[in-house]
Every structure is written in C-alpha cells, then in structure tokens.
Amino acid sequence: MSSTRRVTIAAGTLLLFSFVGSVLLLRQVDHLRTNATIEQVLFISSPRALKRMSLGYDGLLADIYWTRAVQYFGTAHHSTGNYELLYPLLNIATVLDPHLVPAYEFGANFVGPKPPNGAGQPEKAIALTEFGIRNNLNEWRLYYNLGFIHYTEMKNYSAAADAFARGSEVPGAHPFLRILAAQMAQHAGESDTARMLWTTTYQASQDPSIRANAVAHLRALRVDDEVTKLESTISLYRQKTGRSPSNFAELARAGLIGGVPLDPLGRPYNLTADGKLEVRSPDDLPFIQKGMPAGYVPPKRPKLLPSD
Amino acid sequence: MNGRIFQIASNTFREAVRDRVLYNLIAFALLMSGAAVLVGQISIDIERLVVINLGLTAISLFGTVIAIFVGIGLVSKEIDKRTLYTVLSRPVQRWEFIVGKFLGLAGTLTVNTFFMAIGVFASLLYVSHRLHRADGWVLAALYFIILQFLITTALALLFSSFSSPLMSAVFAFSLFVIGSFAEDLRGFAAMTGGLTKWLATGAAYLVPNFSALNVISSVAHQQPVSGHLILYNTAYAVVYSAMVLCGGILIFQHRNLK
Amino acid sequence: MGASFFFGAAKVIMTAIDILDLEKKYTTGFWKKKPKQALSPLRMQVEQGEIFGFLGPNGAGKTTTLKLLMGLIFPTSGTARILGMELSDPKMKAQIGFLPEQPYFYDYLTARELLHYYGRLSGMDAKGLSNKITTMLDRVGLGDAAGVQLRKFSKGMLQRAGIAQAILHDPKVVFLDEPMSGLDPMGRREVRDLIEQLKHEGKTVFFSTHILADAEALCDRVAVLHKGELRGVGAIADLTSSVHGRVELVWQGTTIPDALRALSTECRLAGETVRAIVPEENQDTALEIIRRERMRLVSVTPVRASLEDYFVARLKSDAASAGVQS
Numbered sequence: 001m002s003s004t005r006r007v008t009i010a011a012g013t014l015l016l017f018s019f020v021g022s023v024l025l026l027r028q029v030d031h032l033r034t035n036a037t038i039e040q041v042l043f044i045s046s047p048r049a050l051k052r053m054s055l056g057y058d059g060l061l062a063d064i065y066w067t068r069a070v071q072y073f074g075t076a077h078h079s080t081g082n083y084e085l086l087y088p089l090l091n092i093a094t095v096l097d098p099h100l101v102p103a104y105e106f107g108a109n110f111v112g113p114k115p116p117n118g119a120g121q122p123e124k125a126i127a128l129t130e131f132g133i134r135n136n137l138n139e140w141r142l143y144y145n146l147g148f149i150h151y152t153e154m155k156n157y158s159a160a161a162d163a164f165a166r167g168s169e170v171p172g173a174h175p176f177l178r179i180l181a182a183q184m185a186q187h188a189g190e191s192d193t194a195r196m197l198w199t200t201t202y203q204a205s206q207d208p209s210i211r212a213n214a215v216a217h218l219r220a221l222r223v224d225d226e227v228t229k230l231e232s233t234i235s236l237y238r239q240k241t242g243r244s245p246s247n248f249a250e251l252a253r254a255g256l257i258g259g260v261p262l263d264p265l266g267r268p269y270n271l272t273a274d275g276k277l278e279v280r281s282p283d284d285l286p287f288i289q290k291g292m293p294a295g296y297v298p299p300k301r302p303k304l305l306p307s308d
Numbered sequence: 309m310n311g312r313i314f315q316i317a318s319n320t321f322r323e324a325v326r327d328r329v330l331y332n333l334i335a336f337a338l339l340m341s342g343a344a345v346l347v348g349q350i351s352i353d354i355e356r357l358v359v360i361n362l363g364l365t366a367i368s369l370f371g372t373v374i375a376i377f378v379g380i381g382l383v384s385k386e387i388d389k390r391t392l393y394t395v396l397s398r399p400v401q402r403w404e405f406i407v408g409k410f411l412g413l414a415g416t417l418t419v420n421t422f423f424m425a426i427g428v429f430a431s432l433l434y435v436s437h438r439l440h441r442a443d444g445w446v447l448a449a450l451y452f453i454i455l456q457f458l459i460t461t462a463l464a465l466l467f468s469s470f471s472s473p474l475m476s477a478v479f480a481f482s483l484f485v486i487g488s489f490a491e492d493l494r495g496f497a498a499m500t501g502g503l504t505k506w507l508a509t510g511a512a513y514l515v516p517n518f519s520a521l522n523v524i525s526s527v528a529h530q531q532p533v534s535g536h537l538i539l540y541n542t543a544y545a546v547v548y549s550a551m552v553l554c555g556g557i558l559i560f561q562h563r564n565l566k
Numbered sequence: 567m568g569a570s571f572f573f574g575a576a577k578v579i580m581t582a583i584d585i586l587d588l589e590k591k592y593t594t595g596f597w598k599k600k601p602k603q604a605l606s607p608l609r610m611q612v613e614q615g616e617i618f619g620f621l622g623p624n625g626a627g628k629t630t631t632l633k634l635l636m637g638l639i640f641p642t643s644g645t646a647r648i649l650g651m652e653l654s655d656p657k658m659k660a661q662i663g664f665l666p667e668q669p670y671f672y673d674y675l676t677a678r679e680l681l682h683y684y685g686r687l688s689g690m691d692a693k694g695l696s697n698k699i700t701t702m703l704d705r706v707g708l709g710d711a712a713g714v715q716l717r718k719f720s721k722g723m724l725q726r727a728g729i730a731q732a733i734l735h736d737p738k739v740v741f742l743d744e745p746m747s748g749l750d751p752m753g754r755r756e757v758r759d760l761i762e763q764l765k766h767e768g769k770t771v772f773f774s775t776h777i778l779a780d781a782e783a784l785c786d787r788v789a790v791l792h793k794g795e796l797r798g799v800g801a802i803a804d805l806t807s808s809v810h811g812r813v814e815l816v817w818q819g820t821t822i823p824d825a826l827r828a829l830s831t832e833c834r835l836a837g838e839t840v841r842a843i844v845p846e847e848n849q850d851t852a853l854e855i856i857r858r859e860r861m862r863l864v865s866v867t868p869v870r871a872s873l874e875d876y877f878v879a880r881l882k883s884d885a886a887s888a889g890v891q892s
Contacts, residue, residue, distance in 0.1 A: 002652060002654050003401065003654050003655070003656070004561060004654050007401065007402070007403050007557070007561060008558060008561055008562075011403065011554040011557045011558050011561070012554070012558060014550060014551075014554045015551050015554035015555060015558070018547045018548070018550045018551035018554065019514075019551050021543075021547040021551075022513070022544060022547045022548045022551060023513050025540055025543050025544040025547060026513060026517055026544060028540050029517065029520045029537065029540045029541060029544060030491065030494065030520075032534060032536055032537050032540065033491070033520055033537065036520075036526070037491050037492070037519055040525050040526065043525045043526070043528075043529050064489065064492055067492065067495065067496065067499075068492065068495070071495045071498075071499070311686060311689075312686070312687055315683060315686045315687055316687075319672070319675075319683055322674070322675070322679075323672065323674055326674040327674065389670045390666065390669070390670050391670050391671060391672055392638075393633075393636070393638060393664065393666040393669070394664060394665075394666065394669065394671070394684065394728075394731060394732075395684075395687065396636065396637060396638055397636040397637070397638075397659065397662065397663075397664035397741075398659055398660075398684065398687045398688045399656035399657070399659040399660045399687070399688065399689055400656075400659075400687050401656065562640070564638075564639040564640060565633070565638045565639060
C-alpha cells in the first residue's frame with residue numbers, strides 16, 4: 001500500500017473519531033455551562049452601552065437575546081421554577097430593539113405573576129411595558145398588557161381602566177378593550193371581567209406559551225363557575241330532600257342536572273361522600289380556586305406551558 | 309519525522325516574525341497603556357473590569373485576525389509562489405507539512421499572547437496597584453483564548469489547502485462569528501423540528517464552540533472557572549483541531565499543485 | 567530494462583529512472599469536457615551515471631513530466647520508479663535533488679538558513695551540516711552571500727542557490743529543470759562544469775532544456791518531447807550520426823575540379839586550402855578525384871549532423887512514425 005493511501009486512511013479514520021469525540025465533549029461542556037451564557041446577562045450593567053458596541057447590528061443581537069429569553073423560560077420552568085433572569089434578558093432585548101413587541105408581551109405575561117407562574121416582579125413588568133408603549137405608541141396590545149398587569153398583579157383597577165381606555169383609542173384595537181375599561185369601574189372582581197380579559201390575551205397574542213397560559217386561566221374560571229353552580233344545585237337538593245346527594249344520578253333523577261357534569265378537560269367531576277365537589281386531576285387544572293380536593297398541594301411547577 | 313515537522317514549524321515561526329507580524333504587539337501595548345491611563349480617572353471598581361475586559365477582548369481579536377490572515381496563506385502562498393516544489397521533492401510527507409505549518413502558527417500566536425498577557429497584567433498592576441487572588445482566573449481565560457486560536461488556525465489552514473485567500477478569509481471569519489454564538493445555535497436547533505432540526509443540529513455541532521471558550525466577562529467579575537470546564541474545553545479544542553487538520557491533510561494529499 | 571537482484575555483497579544495478587506509460591490528462595472547460603493531453607503515455611529509462619537531456623520546445627510536457635516524477639502532481643495513468651523505488655517513498659526522496667524552473671525560495675531566509683532548512687528536511691544530520699553548507703556555497707559561487715537574505719539575490723544568484731539546495735544532501739539522482747536559464751555566459755559555463763563534476767561523482771543527472779547547444783555539450787543520451795509525446799530517444803552520437811551523414815574533405819590546392827564541385831554540397835577556397843563537404847555516399851568518388859588530380863589531401867573528417875538537425879526533424883515527423891532508438 002503506498003504511503004499516500006496509508007496516510008489517507010489514517011487521516012480519514014482520525015477525522016471520523018475526532019468528530020464523534022468533539023460532539024461528545026461538546027455535550028459535556030454544554031452540560032457544565034447550561035446557563036453560563038445567559039448568566040452573563042447579569043454582568044451587562046448597561047444595555048445601552050451594549051447597543052452602542054453592537055455597531056448597528058443591534059437588531060440581530062436583540063433577536064438573539066429574545067430567543068435566549070424564551071429558551072431560558074422554558075428550561076427554568078422545567079427545572080428550577082426560578083425566573084430571575086427573565087427580566088434582564090427581556091430588558092436587553094428591548095433596549096437593543098425597542099420595537100420587539102413580542103418581548104413586551106412575554107414580559108407582561110410572565111415577569112409579573114408570582115413564582116412559580118412567573119418571576120414575581122410586577123413593577124419591572126410595568127416598567128418594561130411602559131417603555132414599550134413610549135416606543136410603540138400605536139401598538140394597542142401594549143396598552144392592553146399594561147392594563148392586564150395592573151389588573152392581575154397590582155389589583156390597581158383604576159390604573160388598569162386607564163390603560164385599557166388609552167388602548168381602545170388606538171385604531172384596530174380589540175373591541176374588548178373599551179368594555180374592559182368600563183368594567184373596571186364596578187365589576188372588576190367579577191369572573192366575567194376576568195374571562196373577558198383572558199380571552200383578549202388569548203386572541204391578542206400568537207405566542208404559544210402566552211396562549212396556553214390564557215387557556216389554563218380560562219379553564220380555571222370555568223371550573224370555578226361550574227363548581228359554584230353545582231354547589232348551589234346541591235344546596236337546592238338538600239333543601240328539597242333534606243340530605244346530601246351521594247352521586248350525580250340522584251341529582252339527575254331529581255331533574256336538577258342533565259347528566260354527569262364534565263370538567264373543561266372532559267373528565268367527570270367527583271362528588272364526595274360529604275357532598276363536596278372535586279376535580280379528578282387537579283394537576284392538569286392550575287389556577288382553580290374551587291373544586292380542589294382536600295389537602296391538595298399544587299405542584300411546584302404548574303402545568304401552564306404547551307410542553308407540559 | 310519529528311525533526312522535519314519541527315523544521316517546518318520553526319520556519320513558519322521565523323517567517324511570521326520576519327514578516328513583522330509581531331509588530332501588532334506595539335499596537336496592543338499602545339492600546340493597553342492608553343486605556344489604563346484613561347481609566348485611571350474613574351472610580352476604583354471599574355478600573356479592573358475595564359482593563360480585563362478590554363485587554364482580553366483585544367488579545368482575542370488581535371490574535372484571531374492574525375490567525376486568519378496568516379493562516380489562510382500558509383498553504384496557498386507556498387503553492388502560488390512555488391516554494392513548495394523544493395520542499396515536497398524532499399522526504400517530507402504532505403501531512404507533515406500541514407502539521408508543521410499548524411504548529412508554527414500556533415506557536416507564534418502563543419508567544420504573541422504571552423507578551424500581550426504581560427501587558428494586561430502590567431496595566432492591571434498600574435490601575436489597582438496590586439494583584440488580587442481572583443486575577444489568577446485571568447490566566448484561565450488566557451488559556452481558553454489560546455485554545456480558541458488553535459481552532460481558528462486549524463480552520464484557516466484547512467481553507468488555505470483548497471481555496472483562494474479571499475474565500476478562505478470569508479469562510480474563516482464567518483465560522484468565527486457563528487462559532488461565537490454556537491450555544492445559541494444549538495438552542496435554536498433544539499427548538500425546531502423535522503428535517504430542519506437534523507440539519508440545524510448537525511451544523512450546530514460542526515461549528516466550532518467558541519462560546520464556551522469565552523469566559524472573559526465572568527473572569528472580569530472575579531468568577532472562578534471550573535476545573536471540569538478547563539478539562540473538557542482542552543479536550544474539545546484538541547479533538548476539534550485534529551478533526552479539522554485531518555480534513556486539511558486529506559484535501560492536500562490529493563491536490564495537484566499547479 | 568535493468569533488473570535489481572541482490573546476491574550477497576553484489577552491487578545492485580538498476581535503472582536510475584524508469585518511466586512506464588506515465589500519462590497526464592487535464593480536463594479543462596467549465597463542464598470539464600475538453601481534455602488536454604499534457605503528457606501522452608511515456609515510456610523511457612535513464613541509466614545510472616549518465617547525463618540525460620530532456621529536450622523539447624516550451625509547452626512540450628517536460629515540466630509536467632518532472633512534476634509527475636517529483637510527486638507534485640498525480641498521473642492519470644501509468645507509474646514510474648526512481649532508483650527502483652516508488653515515487654512516494656521517502657527513502658527515494660532522500661536520494662534525489664530537484665531544481666525547478668525559475669525557482670522561488672523563502673525570500674526572508676538567508677542563503678545559509680535556506681540550505682540549513684533544506685538540509686535538515688532531507689535528513690542530514692545537524693552535526694557538521696554548517697561546514698557542508700559553507701563548502702556548498704563556495705562551490706556554487708555564493709560564498710560571499712551566505713548571510714544575505716534571498717530577497718536581495720539576483721536571478722543568477724537564485725539559480726546558484728537552487729543548484730546548491732539540489733545537491734547539498736549528496737543525492738544519487740539530480741533533476742534540473744532549465745538549469746541555465748537566467749545565467750550569463752560565465753554562469754552557464756560554471757553550471758556546465760558543475761554538471762560534468764556531478765557525473766564524475768557517479769551521479770545521474772536528468773535535465774530538461776530547450777537550448778540544444780547545452781545538451782549537445784553535456785549529454786550522453788537525450789529524449790525529444792513535443793506536444794506531450796516522445797519523438798525520439800538515443801545517445802547523441804548515434805542520433806546525429808544516423809542523420810545527414812556527411813564528410814568534410816580538406817586538401818591543398820588552388821582550384822576546385824568541376825567534378826568535385828558537382829559532388830559537394832558546399833566548397834570553399836581559402837588561401838591555398840580547399841574545404842568541401844560531400845555526402846557520405848560520394849566520399850570514395852571524391853577521394854578518387856582528388857587522387858587523380860594529384861592534389862594533396864589534408865584531412866577526411868566525418869561531419870556530424872548537429873543535434874539541431876535531429877531535433878527539428880523529430881519535431882516535424884509524424885508521431886506515428888517516430889522511432890524509439892537506443
């Protein structure tokens with residue numbers, strides 16, 4: 001075999017082995033550094049300086065940070081449930097590109113709520129959204145987001161009303177905004193208002209995480225409503241017969257309900273011995289206020305993402 | 309065999325020196341002293357940060373530029389100028405030539421980095437009047453930068469073995485930029501699906517992982533560098549460079565010289 | 567073809583260069599459709615210890631052949647062996663030297679550094695290398711320029727440096743591509759003398775050139791290449807004697823007999839001496855005339871055709887009818 005052939009075979013084999021080796025080592029390194037690149041975000045004390053240093057390529061850098069933020073949220077959701085880097089990442093992304101509307105939306109939905117549903121920093125969420133509004137005056141979604149945070153986290157209904165009202169002035173705004181502005185004054189705490197709010201969130205956004213979160217909330221509202229209604233039906237039965245029903249069949253025979261009631265996931269409710277209503281799989285229905293089994297402790301990581 | 313590789317390597321080093329590559333050290337020295345003096349006006353805490361960030365970034369960039377611009381000519385220049393004729397008619401194997409060139413340029417860059425490191429530590433001493441324990445991690449960052457140079461040199465050499473200097477420069481520079489965002493690329497790939505996922509993942513693993521070799525900002529903030537990371541990064545740089553060099557060798561082996 | 571046998575301490579006799587149907591085809595054109603035959607299958611041998619001239623006009627394929635032999639390009643088909651060893655064998659390469667046409671060297675090195683580099687690459691020991699370099703530099707006339715960077719060398723000096731690196735490691739076979747190019751007459755003479763010295767040292771010299779005078783002066787055998795094809799091979803003496811054999815007759819006299827004038831291709835009278843050139847076949851008739859006229863014969867000398875005549879004839883002849891003579 002000529003030496004050329006020998007060298008070719010040796011080099012080719014070594015190339016294959018080193019490629020495999022490099023892939024394996026890369027996985028190890030990635031493992032060691034899971035959030036290292038993202039944690040460096042904490043070292044960027046001045047996003048504005050970063051913008052200047054990016055020499056005009058801030059759009060690309062913004063996209064990179066935005067994608068990092070989404071990825072970070074997904075990984076944090078499945079591991080630590082701690083989203084402390086979410087705001088810095090979104091902050092940098094929006095300083096680099098102030099017109100990155102999806103970033104503001106994401107911040108409004110997930111920076112405000114308390115852990116484990118979010119980062120628990122509603123003031124920062126408000127600051128972020130207001131920055132977005134200043135730079136995107138005609139983006140009705142941002143006014144909506146601002147009102148949303150004031151409503152859900154700050155319980156500041158007049159500020160929410162104000163935001164919704166401003167947003168409803170923007171041409172092309174969702175019709176619910178005007179209604180929500182009006183509702184805030186008197187019916188703020190009602191479930192209809194909440195339902196309208198979450199529906200608007202669902203319809204306003206394309207982001208799958210935001211939508212899944214909205215759906216989860218809407219389901220929870222439905223469960224709360226249905227459980228309330230069923231509880232009053234059970235009281236009626238007790239009034240009529242003087243005792244608690246032991247199953248839904250009795251209620252049906254009494255003509256009070258049509259059939260076995262199903263929860264929003266299609267599973268039948270559970271009627272306990274002492275006349276209490278429970279959902280069968282509470283883990284799949286985060287955010288419910290009623291119908292939780294006795295002694296139920298919600299999981300550390302609520303199932304609110306499409307990946308759950 | 310080793311004698312020949314050493315000869316080629318030292319000749320490559322000599323060429324770099326006589327081509328006045330090392331003059332970049334002067335530019336670097338000016339930059340560092342200018343920065344140190346300027347920064348001396350600001351508050352204490354930021355001085356160290358700026359010196360380390362600026363110094364290490366400059367070392368990384370200067371060195372990468374040298375690695376690319378000298379590297380792309382390593383083979384193509386010898387083919388164009390036909391200096392290779394009298395070398396390959398001797399008992400020098402083509403693969404020895406490639407390895408020798410690689411070691412020569414890598415050696416040049418290491419020497420270059422060594423002098424620049426002295427400059428950085430001198431500036432550090434000047435602005436903070438003493439060295440802290442955490443400054444030791446700067447050495448780890450420097451080591452990683454040298455590993456980065458190994459990979460960049462190997463890539464430039466690979467391109468030099470088959471493509472013109474201009475295209476080689478474009479390829480090498482592009483890979484440097486993409487490699488700096490390699491971790492993000494792997495993240496993107498994980499989020500896609502189907503055929504795109506396979507292609508993107510393949511590309512993401514093929515691209516050099518410069519993001520893991522850049523610990524400049526953590527070191528500037530006095531964060532330690534994990535021993536495991538040092539180990540794995542070293543192994544990765546060696547293995548990846550070997551892979552790239554093998555590619556270059558395979559191409560060069562079968563090339564008809566003009 | 568020389569065979570290589572090993573009988574105990576018996577000398578190994580083999581051809582220095584053995585080329586067997588070596589061919590090189592280039593595909594040109596955008597779709598790689600037009601093949602260019604740089605070298606048609608070449609079959610040739612060069613014996614050890616001879617000076618072999620490889621002749622041909624520019625573009626004939628001489629440099630292609632040399633590049634194939636040096637392993638710089640790869641053949642489309644065919645093989646070759648040097649000193650019985652494969653072209654890629656490092657042991658073989660340690661025993662050959664190569665001077666390329668219009669050589670370029672690392673211009674940032676001095677002559678001494680260059681030879682040191684090449685010497686070490688050829689496997690020479692570091693010990694004593696310095697002295698050998700000094701000797702070699704003196705031998706090629708670069709003794710004064712040992713410490714000068716090659717970028718300051720003239721063309722002639724570069725050529726000398728090239729020769730130095732080709733023979734520094736005492737190779738058995740030396741390949742020279744246009745070794746006289748760029749040299750003044752003094753330089754050419756020196757190179758010619760050097761090549762003869764190499765032969766006396768027992769080396770084989772293979773050199774390609776398009777200057778026939780050099781080949782004629784130096785070579786034992788030559789080959790003629792044209793458009794990638796071998797048009798003729800043989801010892802100079804044989805080649806030139808078989809073409810246009812003529813005889814030069816010199817006699818003392820003041821007149822040229824008409825009969826003789828008719829027989830000659832040229833006649834010249836200079837003072838009291840006449841020189842006539844007569845075709846070989848007419849030689850006896852001419853001598854008879856001289857004897858009859860009682861003119862005093864001074865000399866009868868065969869006139870060899872010049873190599874140039876052979877060369878031009880070979881170039882004109884059809885490839886099919888080109889004989890391989892040895």
